[in-house]
Amino acid sequence: MGAVSLKNIVKRFGVFTAVEKTSLSIAEGSFTTLLGPSGCGKTTTLRMIAGLLDPTEGEIIIGGKRVNDVPIYKRNLGLVFQNYALFPHKTVSENVAFGLRYRNVTKPEIARRVQEALELVQLPQVAARYPRALSGGQQQRIALARAIVIEPDVLLLDEPLSALDANLREDMRVELKRIQERIGVTTVFVTHDQSEALAMSDQIVVMSDGRVEQVGAPEEVYNTPASEFVAKFLGASNILDGRCLSRGPEGAVLEVPVFGKVIVPSAKAPHLVGEGAAKLVIRAEKLLLRRSPPESGAFSAPAEVETVDYQGQSVRYFVRAGNVQLQAINMIDERPFPAGAQVHMTLRPQDCAALPG
Amino acid sequence: MGWSVIRAYTILVYLFMFLPVAVVVLLSFNQNQFGSFPMTGFSLRWFEALWNNDAVMRAFRTSLVLGLLTALISTTLGVLASLALVRYAVPGKNLITTILIAPILVPEVVLAVALLLFLNWLGIGKSFALLLAGHVIFTLPFVILVVQARLVSIRRDVEEAALSLGASPVQTFFSVTLPLLMPAVAAGALFAFTISFDDITGTLFWKPGGVETVPTQIFSMLRNSISPEINALGTVMIIITVGLPLLGAAIARKISIKRGM
Ligand SMILES: Nc1ncnc2c1ncn2[C@@H]1O[C@H](COP(=O)(O)OP(=O)(O)OP(=O)(O)O)[C@@H](O)[C@H]1O
Ligand SMILES: [Mg+2]
Numbered sequence: 001m002g003a004v005s006l007k008n009i010v011k012r013f014g015v016f017t018a019v020e021k022t023s024l025s026i027a028e029g030s031f032t033t034l035l036g037p038s039g040c041g042k043t044t045t046l047r048m049i050a051g052l053l054d055p056t057e058g059e060i061i062i063g064g065k066r067v068n069d070v071p072i073y074k075r076n077l078g079l080v081f082q083n084y085a086l087f088p089h090k091t092v093s094e095n096v097a098f099g100l101r102y103r104n105v106t107k108p109e110i111a112r113r114v115q116e117a118l119e120l121v122q123l124p125q126v127a128a129r130y131p132r133a134l135s136g137g138q139q140q141r142i143a144l145a146r147a148i149v150i151e152p153d154v155l156l157l158d159e160p161l162s163a164l165d166a167n168l169r170e171d172m173r174v175e176l177k178r179i180q181e182r183i184g185v186t187t188v189f190v191t192h193d194q195s196e197a198l199a200m201s202d203q204i205v206v207m208s209d210g211r212v213e214q215v216g217a218p219e220e221v222y223n224t225p226a227s228e229f230v231a232k233f234l235g236a237s238n239i240l241d242g243r244c245l246s247r248g249p250e251g252a253v254l255e256v257p258v259f260g261k262v263i264v265p266s267a268k269a270p271h272l273v274g275e276g277a278a279k280l281v282i283r284a285e286k287l288l289l290r291r292s293p294p295e296s297g298a299f300s301a302p303a304e305v306e307t308v309d310y311q312g313q314s315v316r317y318f319v320r321a322g323n324v325q326l327q328a329i330n331m332i333d334e335r336p337f338p339a340g341a342q343v344h345m346t347l348r349p350q351d352c353a354a355l356p357g
Numbered sequence: 358m359g360w361s362v363i364r365a366y367t368i369l370v371y372l373f374m375f376l377p378v379a380v381v382v383l384l385s386f387n388q389n390q391f392g393s394f395p396m397t398g399f400s401l402r403w404f405e406a407l408w409n410n411d412a413v414m415r416a417f418r419t420s421l422v423l424g425l426l427t428a429l430i431s432t433t434l435g436v437l438a439s440l441a442l443v444r445y446a447v448p449g450k451n452l453i454t455t456i457l458i459a460p461i462l463v464p465e466v467v468l469a470v471a472l473l474l475f476l477n478w479l480g481i482g483k484s485f486a487l488l489l490a491g492h493v494i495f496t497l498p499f500v501i502l503v504v505q506a507r508l509v510s511i512r513r514d515v516e517e518a519a520l521s522l523g524a525s526p527v528q529t530f531f532s533v534t535l536p537l538l539m540p541a542v543a544a545g546a547l548f549a550f551t552i553s554f555d556d557i558t559g560t561l562f563w564k565p566g567g568v569e570t571v572p573t574q575i576f577s578m579l580r581n582s583i584s585p586e587i588n589a590l591g592t593v594m595i596i597i598t599v600g601l602p603l604l605g606a607a608i609a610r611k612i613s614i615k616r617g618m
Contacts, residue, residue, distance in 0.1 A: 052517055072520045073529075079521035085514040089536045098532075099522030143518075150522060 002063055002153040002186035003028040004049060009058035011044050011210075018044045020210045021058070026188060026203070031180055033189045035197040036207035037233065042190040043158055045207075049188060050156050051075050063153055073102075078147030078155040078185070082163055084139040086131040092142050093118070093127040099150035117149040118142075120179060137168045144176070148183060155180070155187045161196065173199060194234050198222060206230050224353050225281060226271050231355070236284035236316075238326045241357060244278035252354050256280045258321045258345075259299045262352060269354035277357025286351035287328040289317060289343040298346045305341045319345065382595065385588035403589035413590060416574035420554055423485075423570060427492040427553035428546040434493070435500030435545055436538070440530075442501075443508045454501075461498040468495065469562035483565040491563040492553045499552065500545035507541035508534075540609050547605045551598045 004026040011019040019041040026032045034042040047053040049060060051072035060067050067075055086095050096114045105113070118124040121141035131139055140160055147155060160176070161169045177200050180187050191197055197204050198218045206213045206221060206229075214226040225231035228239055242256030252269040254262045262280060264272075272278055294300050303321040315336040317328045328345065337343055388398035407413050441447055442454055460468055472491055473483075481487070511534065519529040535542070557572040564573060571594060578587055 050517075050521060052520075071525075072517075073523050073525050075521075076523070077521055079518060081514045081518065083512065083514060085512065085518040087515060087519070087533055098519065098524075102523035102528070146518075146522070 004154055004186060004188065005061045006045075006049070007059040007061065009045070009048060009060065010056045011041070011048060011053065012056045018210055019048070019055075022210075022212050023058075024205060024212065024215065026186060028186050029184045030202040031177070031187045031189065031200055032203045032205060033191060033197040033201040034205050034207060035191060035194060035233075036213075037192055040207045041210040042192070042207055044210075046156050046158055046188060046190050049154070050077055050079055076150065076153050078150065078152035080140070080143050080147050080155070080157040080160045082159040084131070084136075084143045084163075086139055086143055086146070088131055090130075091127070092123075092129050092131065092134070095131065095142060096146045096149050098146060103150065113149055117145040120148070120182070121145045121175075136164055137172060140164065140172065141175075144179065148179070148185065152185060155185045157187065158190045159192070160189075162191070162193070169196075176200070198234070206233065208233070223283075224268055224270065225355070228279060228281075228355060231281045231353070236327050236329060238282040238284065238287065240280040240282070240324070242278055242280055243357075244272055244275050244354065246275060247272070251349070252278070254278055254280050254354055258301045258303075258324050258326070259347065260301075262299050262347075263349055264352050264354040265350055268350065268352060272354045272356055279355040279357050281353040281355060282326070282347060283351065284316070284327040285314075285329040286347065287326060288346045289319065289328055289330055289337060290346055291343065293344045294346040298348050300344050300346045303343055303345050305337050305339055305343055308336055308339050310336055319343065321345065378595065381588050381591045384585060385592040387585060387588075390585060403585045404593075406586050407589050407593070410586065412569065413571075413574060413586070416569040416571050419568060420570040420572075423489060423492060424550040424554040426489055427496055428550040430489070430493050431496045431500050431549040432542055432546040435497055435504050435549075436535075436542060438497075439501055439504040439508050440534075443505055444513075457501055458498045460495055465495070465556075465558040466562075469559040472559075473562050483563065485565060485568065488560065488563040488565070488568070491559050492549075492556065495556065495559055496549035496552045499548040503545045503548065504538065504541045507538055511537050540613070543605055543609065547602050551601060555594070555598055 004024075006022055006024040009019060009022045009024075010017065022045065034045060036042055044053060048055050049062075051067065051070065055068065062075065087098065090098070093114050096117055097110050100110045100113060114127070115124060118127060121144055123138060123141050123145070126134060126138060126142070131142070134142065140163075144160070157176075161172050164172060173196060189197075189200065201218055203215065204218055204221045205215050208229050214221055214230045216224075216226075221230060222234050225234065225237075231237040231239060240256040240258065242254050245253045245255055245261070247253075247266075247269075249266075251263045251265045252272050254264060256262060259280075264280070289303075289305070301321055303319040303326070305317055306320050306325070307318040309316040309318075314329055314331050317330065317337065319326050319328060326345065385403055386399050386401070388400040388402065438453075438457060442450055447453065463471075469491065472487075472494070476482075476487060515537070516529050516533055519533045520526070524532060554570075555572065556570075557576060560570050560573055561576075564570065569577065571590065575587055575590055575594075578584065578590075
């Protein structure tokens, strides 16, 4: 019932294009995250799915039906907002019951389902309170209960956790994922927080400037970025501009500064078409610093530690090799290298990714 | 030194403003026909006389009906206009707002004459409907100002949540927007009623012959004689125009305390 697909969707506000020709398919029951920096068009996309905005071009299909002309109140969607948007003049149970009142549900059935939804979000004790008398985290749980009690075809959440403080956000993240898995509703989640996206999603849609940069499972998007933007947006990355010398069965051979020739496995260079300008992406936490050169099987280059940013279980180093500065985030078991130390950077071929230049 | 002068001055200004009112209220309970201090005794006879005065009671009923209708129409129009202006992209929004608010800024006499001339030009005579229309035009800005201020503070996403849950736009208005707007709607209606109930300038121009409202009735009674009945009528007016808003505010506070807002 709840698969969503967008076909060549465009949204313009006057002359400004907020979303450029976007096609996307969201599998039934999946947890899909729209991830991207502020202003990239995540909310606009979500609001088009919801029916709060009309796309300028393209089709929106929910559960196999074109819904472009179906108004929001007939789409059977659950919507959760950043600021909860609870009805301040209704009690918690009236809030949760709201959607059921428009659905031919009998009174006792409403009461039962409201109770069930409140138990699902672990707040049955606040049923009689008004929203003002709840904490932010509680309000967001009630907003979630109100959205899922109607058994929506699709659950849409626009940065639902970003108004909560850090600790609560992590708890709610786990909680939200648990509830989503339990009821199995197709979910579209909007965030600009990459760790939220990586932790919760089945599929991540990375957006930038109204365009989709990459769609994939979290580990795919993280390990095999399709563009420099994705590589930089998700985690800390080093990007070396170089050339692709050849593509063979053993992988793509890249010539880059610092490391010289690097062979990237084909699986890590899916977007590299052929020879020519290319970029090598090295995740900061995959660049290991050692005292001595490595055994075979890894690429290596000498470098000097410039700054040391000690973070407890890990350290972020900025190192310099020639005129190139690189970032390395390493776990440590002893003491970190001091600034000025001469080290060897090592890198396993499978930990690199290659992009067209 | 400076402050005590200001304080004394302030007290004098307030005395000057409110002493006559206090005197009117006090004298309305006077037993004696002629107002003089000290009062000779407490009595409700002037109120009783009012009750038995047909002209006054007719004026009272006219004022009441006029005030209620003005409040009803003004509030309905005001809410609709505010909704359109705040929630929808109406072309010429600023111009429309200015025109709707303008009657507050134009001196009442000018407004009264203008409306009268306009209707003469159209060949429409004076009537109760005209009087009502005048009062609506005159009270509408107050309603719009109050309702608009409240409406901008109602978050759009609360309405969007209702829509997403299956309520149509009309159902959303009645189940979410209007209840949240209620304090402003009530305040606007009270404003409209009191202003209409109180109004004399416009009413004198617009009322058809033979129709009197309480203020115009007082005015015409004053032309004949100064009867203590007028004091009693004044007291009733004060109770209504001051008491009603106070009552409204008290009810509004009760409701908001209950909701913890
Ligand atoms: N109603 C509108 N009229 C004009 N421009 C708009 C409108 N709504 C959004 N935009 C523009 O469209 C772009 C995308 O906005 P959108 O709200 O989708 O961003 P977002 O990715 O959700 O960002 P954020 O993380 O800050 O919420 C922005 O540049 C925004 O200014
Ligand atoms: Mg947004």
